[in-house]
Amino acid sequence: MQSSRRVPFFPFFISLALLFSMVLVACGSSAPSSSTTGSSTPLIKASIGLGYIPDVQFAPFYVAVNQGYYKDAGLDVTLNHGIVTDLMGEMMSGKDTFVFAGGDDTLVARSQNLPVVDVSTLYQNYPVCIIVPANSSIKTLADLKGHTIGLPGLYGSTYVGMLALLHAGGLTSKDVKLQSIGFTQVSALQKGSVDAVVGYTNNEPLQLQRLGINVRTFAVSDYQPMVSNGIITTESTLQDQDKNLVQPFVQATIKGLNYVIAHPAEAVQISKSFVPGMDVAKATEELQATIIDWKGNGQTPMGQSELATWQSMSAFMASQKLIPANMDVSKAFVNS
Amino acid sequence: MSTTFLQDEEQETAPQALPAGVSRSFSRPRQTRAPRQTSTRLLTIVPPLLLGVILLLSWYASTAGGSVPAYQLPGPIAVWNALWDGLTSGLFVSNAWVTIQESLGGFLLAMIIALPIGYSLVKWRLFAATVQPYLAAGQAVPAIVLAPFLVLWLGYGIEPVVVLCTLVVLFPMVITTSLGFQTIDASLTDSARVEGASFWPMLTRIELPLALPAIMAAVRTGLTLSIVGALVGEFVNASDQGLGALVQVARNEYNAPLMFATVVIMAFLAAFFYGISRGLTMLSEKISS
Numbered sequence: 001m002q003s004s005r006r007v008p009f010f011p012f013f014i015s016l017a018l019l020f021s022m023v024l025v026a027c028g029s030s031a032p033s034s035s036t037t038g039s040s041t042p043l044i045k046a047s048i049g050l051g052y053i054p055d056v057q058f059a060p061f062y063v064a065v066n067q068g069y070y071k072d073a074g075l076d077v078t079l080n081h082g083i084v085t086d087l088m089g090e091m092m093s094g095k096d097t098f099v100f101a102g103g104d105d106t107l108v109a110r111s112q113n114l115p116v117v118d119v120s121t122l123y124q125n126y127p128v129c130i131i132v133p134a135n136s137s138i139k140t141l142a143d144l145k146g147h148t149i150g151l152p153g154l155y156g157s158t159y160v161g162m163l164a165l166l167h168a169g170g171l172t173s174k175d176v177k178l179q180s181i182g183f184t185q186v187s188a189l190q191k192g193s194v195d196a197v198v199g200y201t202n203n204e205p206l207q208l209q210r211l212g213i214n215v216r217t218f219a220v221s222d223y224q225p226m227v228s229n230g231i232i233t234t235e236s237t238l239q240d241q242d243k244n245l246v247q248p249f250v251q252a253t254i255k256g257l258n259y260v261i262a263h264p265a266e267a268v269q270i271s272k273s274f275v276p277g278m279d280v281a282k283a284t285e286e287l288q289a290t291i292i293d294w295k296g297n298g299q300t301p302m303g304q305s306e307l308a309t310w311q312s313m314s315a316f317m318a319s320q321k322l323i324p325a326n327m328d329v330s331k332a333f334v335n336s
Numbered sequence: 337m338s339t340t341f342l343q344d345e346e347q348e349t350a351p352q353a354l355p356a357g358v359s360r361s362f363s364r365p366r367q368t369r370a371p372r373q374t375s376t377r378l379l380t381i382v383p384p385l386l387l388g389v390i391l392l393l394s395w396y397a398s399t400a401g402g403s404v405p406a407y408q409l410p411g412p413i414a415v416w417n418a419l420w421d422g423l424t425s426g427l428f429v430s431n432a433w434v435t436i437q438e439s440l441g442g443f444l445l446a447m448i449i450a451l452p453i454g455y456s457l458v459k460w461r462l463f464a465a466t467v468q469p470y471l472a473a474g475q476a477v478p479a480i481v482l483a484p485f486l487v488l489w490l491g492y493g494i495e496p497v498v499v500l501c502t503l504v505v506l507f508p509m510v511i512t513t514s515l516g517f518q519t520i521d522a523s524l525t526d527s528a529r530v531e532g533a534s535f536w537p538m539l540t541r542i543e544l545p546l547a548l549p550a551i552m553a554a555v556r557t558g559l560t561l562s563i564v565g566a567l568v569g570e571f572v573n574a575s576d577q578g579l580g581a582l583v584q585v586a587r588n589e590y591n592a593p594l595m596f597a598t599v600v601i602m603a604f605l606a607a608f609f610y611g612i613s614r615g616l617t618m619l620s621e622k623i624s625s
Binding site (some may be wrong): 085088089092093108109111112113114150152153154155156178179180181182183184187188193322 | 405406407408484487488491492572573574575576581584585587588589590591592
């Protein structure tokens with residue numbers, strides 16, 4: 001009787017185990033980092049929910065991860081993406097430590113008894129704007145009367161920013177025709193489906209220019225003080241882990257922000273591994289526009305916000321019935 | 337030992353003689369129909385009502401103590417207040433009307449397309465061979481993927497939502513309709529053909545009546561799914577009107593009670609549509625009998 005050829009078990013098992021170990025090591029290898037801490041203290045795990053999709057505007061976080069700033073601060077940071085309202089919910093459920101969201105999001109959440117607090121504001125300019133074709137008859141905000149404005153939806157920062165601009169022009173939402181267009185602002189303006197769109201100074205105007213469409217913008221930051229995107233966390237995290245988690249995270253992120261401002265080209269290259277399919281030229285252009293919004297007029301220190309700005313924003317949002325009147329905004333933020 | 341048919345009937349209806357030694361200890365009248373109908377009616381009302389009350393009390397108990405945060409699960413009273421405010425202010429009525437238009441529009445468009453396609457798939461082999469691979473592929477592609485393109489092609493407003501709703505509802509209706517025509521007894525149609533029935537009498541007097549139960553099943557499915565299609569369309573197309581749009585607004589305002597209240601309205605709307613479809617089914621059964 002012929003016996004079948006069999007693979008010897010012991011060598012096969014050892015080979016498989018070695019291969020498996022190599023795969024595990026490859027998966028667990030860390031990104032290139034700068035100096036090591038030289039300490040055996042385990043890193044504190046933290047995570048932050050960033051905006052909708054990976055984008056070069058989140059370069060400070062990408063740099064802080066890539067350059068080891070978080071690791072040097074004793075943190076093991078994970079970056080997540082999603083929609084701000086969902087990210088807030090995940091943070092409240094303990095699935096994320098921080099969320100990157102606007103001051104208006106913070107006040108709306110607090111008005112619904114979500115105990116969130118802004119611990120560092122990265123954008124000094126509120127980046128929302130109304131965009132019109134360069135040859136549009138809309139020369140001032142008051143000229144928007146009777147025109148159609150396309151915006152992602154009747155909610156969120158674009159909606160609040162649009163209301164701020166209408167208010168500055170002496171108008172209300174009843175004086176214009178609002179059209180929810182999702183994130184199709186570029187094609188909507190290109191096709192002339194709407195007379196104006198609401199977008200971000202570092203995004204849609206640049207896209208339209210690339211398509212050969214000259215535009216003019218009305219930036220919210222020129223008309224209404226608003227607190228823009230910053231690092232949000234829960235009151236309990238701030239209370240219980242300020243020194244060992246919140247402050248180190250904020251400082252490492254600010255370090256990343258300063259690096260990006262000083263070395264934008266390198267920051268774009270670092271961001272490539274975080275942003276699938278990134279176009280370097282477009283990302284560079286977007287980053288340059290974003291840096292302008294991060295720096296603002298230079299009067300407020302990087303990463304901080306002013307009580308007067310919060311109060312002005314709160315009063316405006318209350319006048320639009322977006323939040324209750326007389327909210328105590330002093331508890332809505334800290335300057336870490 | 338055969339008896340006549342009538343004698344057999346009489347024997348069947350006469351009370352059976354008991355075996356020797358066994359007497360009737362009591363005589364019990366046969367149960368009448370009315371108490372049985374009452375108990376059936378009670379069975380359809382009381383248990384679900386009891387379960388609803390238990391769920392409501394559990395909901396209240398879990399939220400009243402604060403063990404579940406309000407932003408995750410608002411209490412029933414907060415939801416009721418949001419529901420009442422929305423109904424009395426007209427917020428739900430105006431947005432529900434938009435959703436109803438979109439879902440009915442999508443359903444009717446799907447029905448106009450699905451019935452001829454379902455019939456043709458069964459009647460013409462060439463048509464079936466040509467179209468079926470695309471139908472199968474189309475079923476596999478989620479309609480939601482096409483939503484951004486629909487906005488680009490059709491613009492804003494309810495049109496892209498109506499078309500998206502049509503796409504959601506279309507394939508199940510085609511399948512159910514074609515099954516209905518497929519399962520018609522061939523001997524009936526063959527007999528009619530032998531008798532000289534042409535296309536139109538065959539369709540209207542034999543095929544359609546026989547396929548009607550399946551067509552009504554397609555209507556039931558389509559009508560109920562159309563609500564889902566309309567809501568998905570509103571979510572994806574960032575509509576500014578409709579119950580789906582209202583959920584988005586409430587979500588972005590962290591207004592959980594309004595979100596839940598809107599979901600309650602959606603559920604009632606879906607149940608209402610289901611009720612209509614059941615009514616249509618019963619009507620068609622009456623007509624065909």
